[in-house]
Amino acid sequence: MPQREHLLKIGVSGIRGVVGEFLTPALACAFAQAFGTYVGSGRVVIGRDTRASGPMLQHAVTCGLLATGCDVLDVGVLPTPTIQIFTGATRARGGIAVTASHNPPEYNALKLFNAQGLFFNHYERNELVDLYHQSDFRQAVNQEIRCVFHDYDTPVTMHFQRVLQHVDTDRIRRKRFRVALDSVNGAGSLVSCRFLREALGCDLHAISVDPAKPFPREAEPRPDTLGELAELVRRERCEVGFGQDPDGDRLAVVDEHGVVLENDDVLALAVDAALRRVPGDVVVNLTTSMAVDDVASRHGRRIFRAPVGEANVVATMQSVQAAIGGEGSNGGIIFPAAHLCRDSYTGMAFMLDRMAETGLSVSQLAEHLPRYHRKFGKVGFEHGKLGPLMQALEESFPEAQADRSDGVKLMWPDAWIHVRASNTEPLLRLAAEAKSQDRMASLYAKVVELLEN
Amino acid sequence: MPAPAALRISHVGLRGVVGRGMTASHVLDFASAFGTFLERGKPVILGRDPRASGVMIREGVVSALLACGHNVIDLGVVSTPVIQNAIRRYDAAGGISIGASHNSSEWNALKFFGARGTYLSTAEAGELLDIYHLKNFSFVGWDRIGELREQRDALDWYLDELAGAYDLAALTRFSLLVDCCNGTSSLILRRLNERFGMNFTLINADIQGVSFAHEPSINRRTVALQLAPLIKPVRADAGFLFDVDSDRVAIATNEGTAISEELVLPMIADYLLPQGPGRLVITNLSTTALLDEVASWHDGRVVRVPVGRQAAIDALATYRPDQIALAGEGTGAVMMPRFRFVYDGIASMLAILSMMLERGRTLAEIVAGYPRYSILKGEVPLVSKQIPALLMDLQRRYEGGTVNMADGIRIDWPGRWFHVRVSQTEPAVRVICEQRGDPPVALYEELMDLARSAA
Numbered sequence: 001m002p003q004r005e006h007l008l009k010i011g012v013s014g015i016r017g018v019v020g021e022f023l024t025p026a027l028a029c030a031f032a033q034a035f036g037t038y039v040g041s042g043r044v045v046i047g048r049d050t051r052a053s054g055p056m057l058q059h060a061v062t063c064g065l066l067a068t069g070c071d072v073l074d075v076g077v078l079p080t081p082t083i084q085i086f087t088g089a090t091r092a093r094g095g096i097a098v099t100a101s102h103n104p105p106e107y108n109a110l111k112l113f114n115a116q117g118l119f120f121n122h123y124e125r126n127e128l129v130d131l132y133h134q135s136d137f138r139q140a141v142n143q144e145i146r147c148v149f150h151d152y153d154t155p156v157t158m159h160f161q162r163v164l165q166h167v168d169t170d171r172i173r174r175k176r177f178r179v180a181l182d183s184v185n186g187a188g189s190l191v192s193c194r195f196l197r198e199a200l201g202c203d204l205h206a207i208s209v210d211p212a213k214p215f216p217r218e219a220e221p222r223p224d225t226l227g228e229l230a231e232l233v234r235r236e237r238c239e240v241g242f243g244q245d246p247d248g249d250r251l252a253v254v255d256e257h258g259v260v261l262e263n264d265d266v267l268a269l270a271v272d273a274a275l276r277r278v279p280g281d282v283v284v285n286l287t288t289s290m291a292v293d294d295v296a297s298r299h300g301r302r303i304f305r306a307p308v309g310e311a312n313v314v315a316t317m318q319s320v321q322a323a324i325g326g327e328g329s330n331g332g333i334i335f336p337a338a339h340l341c342r343d344s345y346t347g348m349a350f351m352l353d354r355m356a357e358t359g360l361s362v363s364q365l366a367e368h369l370p371r372y373h374r375k376f377g378k379v380g381f382e383h384g385k386l387g388p389l390m391q392a393l394e395e396s397f398p399e400a401q402a403d404r405s406d407g408v409k410l411m412w413p414d415a416w417i418h419v420r421a422s423n424t425e426p427l428l429r430l431a432a433e434a435k436s437q438d439r440m441a442s443l444y445a446k447v448v449e450l451l452e453n
Numbered sequence: 454m455p456a457p458a459a460l461r462i463s464h465v466g467l468r469g470v471v472g473r474g475m476t477a478s479h480v481l482d483f484a485s486a487f488g489t490f491l492e493r494g495k496p497v498i499l500g501r502d503p504r505a506s507g508v509m510i511r512e513g514v515v516s517a518l519l520a521c522g523h524n525v526i527d528l529g530v531v532s533t534p535v536i537q538n539a540i541r542r543y544d545a546a547g548g549i550s551i552g553a554s555h556n557s558s559e560w561n562a563l564k565f566f567g568a569r570g571t572y573l574s575t576a577e578a579g580e581l582l583d584i585y586h587l588k589n590f591s592f593v594g595w596d597r598i599g600e601l602r603e604q605r606d607a608l609d610w611y612l613d614e615l616a617g618a619y620d621l622a623a624l625t626r627f628s629l630l631v632d633c634c635n636g637t638s639s640l641i642l643r644r645l646n647e648r649f650g651m652n653f654t655l656i657n658a659d660i661q662g663v664s665f666a667h668e669p670s671i672n673r674r675t676v677a678l679q680l681a682p683l684i685k686p687v688r689a690d691a692g693f694l695f696d697v698d699s700d701r702v703a704i705a706t707n708e709g710t711a712i713s714e715e716l717v718l719p720m721i722a723d724y725l726l727p728q729g730p731g732r733l734v735i736t737n738l739s740t741t742a743l744l745d746e747v748a749s750w751h752d753g754r755v756v757r758v759p760v761g762r763q764a765a766i767d768a769l770a771t772y773r774p775d776q777i778a779l780a781g782e783g784t785g786a787v788m789m790p791r792f793r794f795v796y797d798g799i800a801s802m803l804a805i806l807s808m809m810l811e812r813g814r815t816l817a818e819i820v821a822g823y824p825r826y827s828i829l830k831g832e833v834p835l836v837s838k839q840i841p842a843l844l845m846d847l848q849r850r851y852e853g854g855t856v857n858m859a860d861g862i863r864i865d866w867p868g869r870w871f872h873v874r875v876s877q878t879e880p881a882v883r884v885i886c887e888q889r890g891d892p893p894v895a896l897y898e899e900l901m902d903l904a905r906s907a908a
Contacts, residue, residue, distance in 0.1 A: 019595040025516040026481045033477060053595045059516035060481065066509035067477035106595045139472035142559045143663045145505040148512075214596075 010132070014125075016100060016109035019053040023108055025060035032064025032096065034132035035112060038124075039093035041069035041144070045113075047076060047083040047155075048098035049187040049247040050211040053108045057098045061110065062148060065096075068138045071146030075155050077211055079187045079248025080111060081343035085162055086155035088117025088339060099187070099247040102220035111247075118340050119311040156191055160199050162338045163345050166277055167353035173201035175356045180238040180254065181206040182229040184221070185213045186246030188344065195345055196242075200352060205236040221245050221252035221331055223260035234258040240351060240362050244344050250331035251344035253351060255362035264289035264328035266347065268369050270335070271324050273350035275299040278337055280323025283316045285309070286409045287376075287418050287431045288328035294370040307406030308420065314340050329376060329431070373440040374433045379451055381428045386421060389428075393419060393450055417443050419451070459560070462585070463877075464578035464763045468553065468562035471506040475561065480513040485592070486585035487549065487565055488521025490577075493593075495546040495568075500528040500536040500607075502552030502637055502698045505662035506561045510551045514563070515601055518549075522593035524600050528607040530660060532637040532699040534797040537570030538614055539607040541793070544568075555669050555696040555784075558662075570793060572766045608644055618791050619803045621649040623810055629653050630689035630705075632680040634669045635661035636697035641799055654687060656680070671701040671785040676711035684709040691806070691816045695798045701785040702798035704805065706817040714785040715741040715828055716820065721787050721801055722779060723823075724808040726751035731778035731790060735768050737761070738863045739872050739885050740783040743826045746889075753778060759860030761877055762796075769794055783828075827892035831884045832876070833904040840875055840882065843907040847873055847900075869893055871900055 008017035008027075015031045017023035036044065044065050048054035054077070062072050073092065075083060080097045087095030094114050100107040112128070114120055120128065131137075179202040183189040189209040196202040207228060208216050218225040221243035233241040233254050241254030253261045253269075261269075268291040271282055275295070281302040284292050288305070296303045301323070306316035310332060317325045317336060325334045332342035333350075354365060381389065390408045397417075400410035407420025407428075415434035422429055430447055434440035460474035461467075467483045469475030491497060497518050501507035511527070518525045523546065528539055533550045540548045547567045553560035565573055565581065573581065584590070615621070631653050633639035639658040645651045656679060657666035667678055671694060680692045684705050692705035703714045722734050722744060732753050736744060737760040745755045758764040765780050765788075774790055781787035786796040789804070809816055835843070844862050851871075854864035861874025861882075871886035871893075884900045886893050 019598070020520070020592045024590070024592060025485065025513070025520045026478060029477050029481050029513060029516070051595070052598050055601060056516050056519040056598050059512045059519065059601075063477050063481070063509055063512035063516060066512060067472070108595070137476075139476060140509075141470070141472040142504060142506045142561070145471070145509050145662075147505075147508050 010129070014110045014112050016103070016107065018106050019057070019108050023057070025056065028057045028060040028110065029064040030135065031110060031132055032061040033068050033137040034128055035094065035096065036065045036068030036070045037138040038128050038131055039070070039115070041138070041140070042071070042093035043073055043091065044070045045073045045075060045083060045087040045090065045092045045095035046098070047074070047078040049080075050077055050185055050189065051100065051105060051108055051246065052214070054098050057108055057110075061096055061098060066145055066148070067140060069140035069144045069146065072148045074148055074150045076150070076152045077187050078155055079191055079344070081249055081339065081341045081345065082155050082159040082191065084113055084117040084341040085159050085339045086117070087113050088115070089158055097247065101247050102245040102250060104219060105215050119314060121311065121315055156194070159345065160195060163343070163349050164199060166335070166337055167349045168356065169200065171356045172352045176201055176203055177240065177352055177355065178203045178236065178238045179205070180229055180232045180236060180241035181209065182226060182232070182241070182243045183209045183248070184215050184217060184219055184244060184246055185210050186215070186219075186244060186248060187211070188244040188248035191248065192242070192244065196348070200349070202352070205232060205238060207232055215246060219246050221250055223252070223262070226252055226254065226260050230254050230258040230260055240355065242344070242348050245331075248344050249342035251333065251347040252331055253347070253362065255366065257363060259363070261362070261366055262374065263331040264291060264374065265366055265369055266331060267326045267328045267333060268292050268295050269354065269365055270326065270333045270347055270350050271295050273354050274324035274335055275301055278323045281320055283313055283320060283322045283325035285313055285327045286403065286406050286420075288326070289372055289374060289433055290416070291370045291372055292328065305403070309423065310334075310342055372433050372435060373437045374431070375440060375444045377430045377444075377448070378422070378427045379430065379448070380426065381421070381451070383426070389451060390419070393447065396446070396450060415439050415443060417447055419447060462582070464575055464582065465761070466563045466565055468560070470559045471509075471561050473559070477509065477513050480510050480563065481517050482588060483563055483585055484514040484517035484549065485521060485590040486581055487547070488518045488523055489584050489591045490581045491523065491546045493522050496524040496526050496543055498526050498528065498536055498539045498543060498545045498548035500531040500533070500548070500550055503530050503635065503660040503662050504553065504558055504561055504697070507551050507662070510561055510563070514549055514551065519599040519601060520592045521590065522597050522599055524602070526602050526604050528604055530637060530640070531607060532641060532799070533564065534700065534792065534795050534799065535607050535611040535641075537566055537793070537795045538611040539604070540566055540568070540570035542607075542610050550698065552698040554698050555671055555701060557668055558665050570795060572762065574770060575763055575767050578763065608640065609648075612641070612644060612648060614792070615800065615803060616649065618800070619807055620810075621645070621651060624803065624806050625650050625652055627652060627690040627806055627809070628688060629806075630680065630684055630687055630692045631655050632676075632692070632694045633658045634667065634695060634697060635659060635665045636669065636695060636699060638695035638699035638799065641699065654689070656683065665697070669696040671696050671703045671714055673703065673711045673713045676703045676705050681705040681709050681711040691809070693802050699798045700796040702801045703785045704816070706820055707815050708817045710817065710820075712820055713828070715743070715783040716823070717785045717801060718781040718783060718787055719744045719747045719823065720808070720819070721781070721789070721804050722753065723747045723750070724804055725778050725789065726753045730775050733772060733777045735765055735777060735780035737764065737782055738857060738860050739874070739883075741826055741828060742870055742887055742889070743823060746824060757857070760874060764860075824889060826887055826889055828885065828887040829892055829894070829897040831897065831901050833882050833884065833901065835880060835882045835904065835907060837880055839907045843882065843904060844873070846907070847903065869896070871896060873900060873904065
């Protein structure tokens with residue numbers, strides 16, 4: 001039985017919850033009114049993923065935006081990065097994606113973007129939430145109310161063009177790669193087929209690409225949820241398999257043997273591909289693998305770490321003018337030359353381009369990455385205990401270098417551990433990584449023991 | 454000049470000035486209440502008039518109904534009778550009409566209909582209001598959310614029904630001029646021209662969301678504004694004025710005379726009563742006494758109820774449908790049993806044209822056949838707590854007449870009556886008096902003075 005506080009969350013990450021009793025049309029509408037009031041009257045782009053509750057919430061959001069005097073450009077069912085890129089490129093005041101990303105189907109949420117198609121920064125988000133709570137929305141009268149426009153195609157071609165200008169499309173097309181795809185019947189379903197088959201000339205074998213059907217698997221693309229895709233790769237003897245989440249921002253990759261790569265390795269490969277093309281440093285979150293540090297230093301680039309969360313990584317990327325960034329365990333690749341957003345299409349294009357360029361298979365490319373051992377987990381915690389826990393943790397490893405910017409991260413030259421409170425659930429998330437399996441296991445065990453006492 | 458703030462939530466639904474009283478949140482909550490009120494399983498029909506705010510309101514209504522687990526069929530910009538017709542056609546659970554009818558463009562409203570397209574009874578409307586106030590809505594889980602479908606054929610179904618009731622082919626002989634006030638009647642009349650070769654010439658015919666060519670008030674003054682002066686130049690046999698959602702109609706004769714909106718109901722009564730079987734005409738206390746005189750010609754009887762649609766609906770419910778010839782108000786709003794008691798300006802217009810055809814007389818000749826009644830209407834702003842004393846005072850002063858206190862006070866003498874009542878929409882007293890023949894100016898002035906001195 002999930003705890004009540006899981007079912008609705010209104011806060012700096014927007015509004016997210018279980019549809020029906022908790023996330024109601026009235027809440028979505030009021031949040032859209034706050035958004036419309038905040039960005040000012042003008043155009044707002046709106047799209048959604050394939051969740052059954054998507055149209056209902058999109059109507060509520062559209063109502064709220066129109067009520068504040070915004071005009072609404074509906075782009076229909078599209079991946080979140082496609083909506084972000086289009087929002088930034090068209091002269092919109094902002095954008096809203098109706099999607100709960102990798103959450104289960106009973107959830108939905110609003111992702112909010114500014115005029116550049118980026119997540120709001122910390123301060124903007126606080127202002128917006130304050131506006132929502134004050135409920136003092138701009139109220140358009142009849143003559144100030146605008147209408148709804150539709151454009152279902154321009155965003156897609158624009159997104160493809162943004163991504164493909166950074167790879168050698170002809171070289172990829174000549175290879176006619178055998179590619180497997182699992183879009184979880186999400187927003188990427190039709191777009192990804194078009195991207196891989198038409199734009200990149202792949203011989204595509206796709207499952208779960210029917211946007212009218214429910215999610216056939218757990219929505220987050222991880223090694224343990226992509227069994228069917230791995231099986232498809234083996235059965236059809238594909239050279240690579242791609243797995244997406246429902247809103248097409250996260251990417252998982254399957255090698256030619258049907259082995260799902262760890263998401264940190266996918267990011268490391270993308271960092272390598274990006275640094276071969278554009279100059280600049282790298283930003284990842286605190287929980288991302290040291291493999292990315294090694295890849296960056298091979299290219300003579302620095303690495304910066306940000307607290308967990310796409311918005312945090314993007315903010316740091318902006319301030320250091322990074323060439324590439326991302327969040328390892330979440331399967332997010334952010335390539336600013338295309339757009340400052342998590343984008344599975346950039347990931348797919350980089351992977352295929354590196355395969356075409358080197359003639360190497362996915363597993364061979366991954367073999368060139370430095371080897372680390374990782375473990376992730378979560379434990380519940382009582383409110384009020386967090387401070388003493390963190391303190392005890394730091395004191396029991398006095399020799400480690402500590403980073404307190406998001407929970408506690410303790411670092412050694414060959415290893416690190418990271419303990420932080422989840423933003424979305426009353427849980428502590430643990431992560432450990434080390435050069436050797438034994439070292440990782442002993443560090444992880446010690447942390448668990450500390451937390452459970 | 455911006456419209457002053459207004460919001461009214463009552464048994465007839467939700468009504469107000471958008472952005473100045475009526476907000477998206479009212480719309481969502483009211484539509485959620487209706488979605489909770491209706492039984493699931495059958496679709497809900499939706500349509501709107503062309504006001505710009507209708508697009509915003511539609512989005513909110515669709516969202517709330519889907520969230521309550523209803524499939525929604527959206528007819529787009531259509532008149533209210535088209536929605537009611539579609540409710541029957543689809544055997545729907547009910548419907549919502551978004552539109553503020555005869556109010557100016559800043560206004561909007563939600564009107565609710567039950568199965569078979571009927572207005573909600575007072576008991577049903579009361580239940581809906583209770584749900585709205587409790588805000589305990591029954592939203593369904595993610596896997597039972599409804600689906601939206603757009604349907605653009607509803608207008609033709611409605612025209613089929615009109616064609617079944619009137620001899621449209623015979624009515625093509627009339628050349629007709631219509632002031633659509635930028636509303637839904639222009640869509641209907643254009644289609645009548647296309648499908649049945651009818652002969653409507655339209656003015657103010659473009660669908661407008663923001664600035665109507667003139668106020669959509671249905672009265673003699675508006676008819677005289679643009680419609681009546683054009684009748685003779687274009688040699689029309691009649692002129693008609695519709696409000697934005699075309700539930701009310703006013704007329705101009707072939708001679709270019711603007712006719713009082715009060716005359717529409719007696720004329721249609723004159724046409725329908727002889728056809729039987731209904732003998733009753735249901736109307737409110739403020740409607741012209743000409744109606745009683747016309748009804749007496751045909752052995753009919755007028756039943757008078759308090760002002761407001763809800764009172765008429767409740768009165769209808771207390772008779773068998775075949776007892777009733779028609780119901781309506783002096784505002785040009787008429788409902789007929791043939792159309793299941795829905796205010797329908799288009800059907801009313803066709804009834805008047807059919808009468809011209811049947812009697813072989815011009816509209817001016819028909820109008821000239823009615824005795825002259827003169828009605829005077831006024832309004833005085835009044836503090837609510839002074840009203841009972843005023844009504845008592847009036848009752849004491851005017852003796853010797855028949856007193857009816859069902860809604861304010863109405864006193865009838867032979868050939869003359871007055872009605873003083875409290876407005877349902879603002880803190881004001883309305884004064885109406887009528888006399889067979891010349892206007893009862895002295896009585897009217899006296900009543901207005903009394904009302905003013907009570908303030």
